Amino acid sequence: MKFSSSLKLNHIFQRLYRSSGQANGYFVMYARKNRTDTNRVGVTVSKKLGHAVVRNRIRRRVREIYRLNEDAFQPGWDIVVVVRTRAIHTGFAKLTQAYLELAGKIGILRKCL
Numbered sequence: 001m002k003f004s005s006s007l008k009l010n011h012i013f014q015r016l017y018r019s020s021g022q023a024n025g026y027f028v029m030y031a032r033k034n035r036t037d038t039n040r041v042g043v044t045v046s047k048k049l050g051h052a053v054v055r056n057r058i059r060r061r062v063r064e065i066y067r068l069n070e071d072a073f074q075p076g077w078d079i080v081v082v083v084r085t086r087a088i089h090t091g092f093a094k095l096t097q098a099y100l101e102l103a104g105k106i107g108i109l110r111k112c113l
Contacts, residue, residue, distance in 0.1 A: 003075060004066070007042030016042075016080045022105040026095060027062075028082040029102040039073055041066055042080045049085055058083050061092060065099045072100070077108050 007013065021030040034040060043062045045055040062081055066073075073079075087095060103109050 003037075003070060004039040004041055007040040007078060007080065012040075012078060013042060013044070013080055016078055022102050023084075024098050024102055026084055026087040026090060026098040027102055028084065029099075029106060030080045030082075031103075031106045031108050032078050034076055034078045037075050039070075039075060040078045042078075044080060044082045046083075049083065049088055054088060058087055061095060062087075062099070065092075065096050069096070069100060072109050073103065074108050074110055079103075079108065 016030040016032055019030055019032045021028050023029070041063070043059050045059050047055070049055055049058070062083060066079075081099070087098075100109070
């Protein structure tokens with residue numbers, strides 16, 4: 001990720017969970033402005049979704065979706081994505097579409113010229 005870093009601190013995750021978020025059948029996304037020029041991205045996957053192999057695979061897919069579309073996001077946001085059960089058996093293209101749709105609803109995508 002060129003302009004971003006990982007979000008790992010629990011208190012930042014908790015702060016974002018208290019903010020308003022958007023959801024669809026695959027993800028719940030929370031976003032909040034930070035005071036930097038970079039984005040910080042965190043991915044949460046519940047143990048209910050499967051064993052570690054399954055959880056890590058979907059986590060890698062979500063991080064890759066962000067990495068491929070990183071230029072479309074405005075800088076200066078903390079973003080947390082909570083993965084829902086339906087995302088486990090869904091194709092990459094559908095997940096990408098759902099991810100960008102949520103980012104658009106929240107308003108963290110750059111405006112098209």
